[in-house]
Amino acid sequence: MPLKKTKKLNFKLLKELSEATGAPGFEGNIRAIVKREIADYVDSIEVDNMGNLIALKKGTLKKGKKKLMAAAHMDEIGFMVQHIDDNGFIRFCPLGGFDPKTLSSQRVTIHGKKDVIGVVGGKAAHLMSDAEKKQNPQLKDYYIDTGLDKKELEKLVSVGDSITRKREFLQLGNCVNGKSLDNRMLVFVLIETIKKLKKIPHDFYAVFTVQEEVGIRGAKVAVHEIQPDIGICLDVTIANDVPGAAPHEYINKLGAGTSIDMMNGTVIADRRMVKYLADLADKKKVPYQHDVMAAGGTDGWAMQMMTSKGCITGGISVPLRNMHQEVEMCHETDINATLDLLQLAVENLDKGDWKNV
Template structure:
């Protein structure tokens, strides 16, 4: 696999509703492998490889481009910024983090809070709520007002790095899903079904892009590619781990957005066993993926999510195991090549 490509994907800013730069890069990278490339009015981009069978079905692969981020909602007279979240950040991991403010110019800032020396004993035992956090740019109020406007997007500043067998950084949710989708799309030899890889928008604010994309595409089957929670860490009981890092690609049974079609679940399990791909089964009690949007399109379709196990989701140190990433690519590649064997 290409760490450099994954690092590049993780480094391109793409707040919900502002995925343009990421889409432009992906179109340039993946278009040579597609028979057709289109973009809809919402910003979803579709890469199509036509099926070779006599009656090809349409299979939608979906991975989202957007990242959890913020919008500037208030600028104080001193030049500090307050923000509105786009997606589900845990405020416990935000204090003292550096950010990029994408205004008239891209400028660096840092989340700040009241110094611990001035907090009460009760305040020191609680996480600072996001509404009490501010961003300091180190610039004068005049500079800030010249460069930043209400509504400008803010993203976290952190580069993807290798950490032992892990890749760790921001936006692996869901750049690693986009990476898996792109690599499987490039690698599969041929399919009797038409495969449409869709890079979706606005997943982090309610799987909005996937709903629109599936409505317009009218796929027969939908497969989402996203991270899932690997909680195999100290302080979490084993029964609540969900999945484990390094133990293989995860085949989702359910989450709070969708219940995977049991026939698809069994087909993916069969493919993994036939091709000696290490896998694990997943039930995620909270959270969801683009499968939830695809499942409800028009009269409904069978869906399943193929998940890449990830520790520390929705933080700047999201971590995946390189072997799990490769196993995810291989399982999706096998599915594309053997999709004709799956019948509804």
């Protein structure tokens, strides 16, 4: 399907990022795209031993320069090949949190010596007992069928290879829909913001982290390395504005603007950062909402807690429906608002009130 154009959004890049593959620990493909896109716009790029890509754009202040870190994770939920049986069916381990019921008969790519397409097989309803029909399937009930027998398959695929979901990126109405918008959406936002930044006061470390989906692993290493003073986490958040949910259960609404983080399962956002972001959004008329969620975790956790003195940390998110399911959905208004607010936040950081609490 050809991509519809809007003035502001580079859908071609967003499509490429959504469709690119990179399970936790296997982020090479997605990292190469990020590198290609930002190389001309930053002062330095480093890839650490963990695989985090750390780009630095230097600030212009002569005195009292702080380190601002923004983190967007590059990895997507995926699997690893655990076993190939005598009939060539693959059993797998999850890399990240899946809802098993969303996997039945979905296409995946197994990244072996060559990419091999497979389909996650499950039992047909015709063969299920009444009890089975009422139960949610478990990951252990699934296998991957590539259409190849064991001998043919083992020429291409080995235990330990990574597996990702295979899905086309589409535009639906005023929304975008595709796999792994968690967190390719914010990878996109960070790339596009880097390209637009004008004069910035403080040093800006734009970090594309690895292995977030398996427990915020890459960000911990990047934070040790950078020791940021101020942190902005960039990740998607839940929009539960769907039939059957009451307004108090929405968390966020699609199309209502960027989401300024208040809390999730691992971070209570620093109030100085919440105020800074909300004041900027009010002043510049950027639509926003607030995000209060008791569950989930983000790279913000590592930024807030892994420096010796703590880091003033908050976050900006793009709301998303169908999180961690086959295809996820975001709204153009929210993407544009997130781009605007991140750029404002980086360019005006010297105007924030960062005094000690």
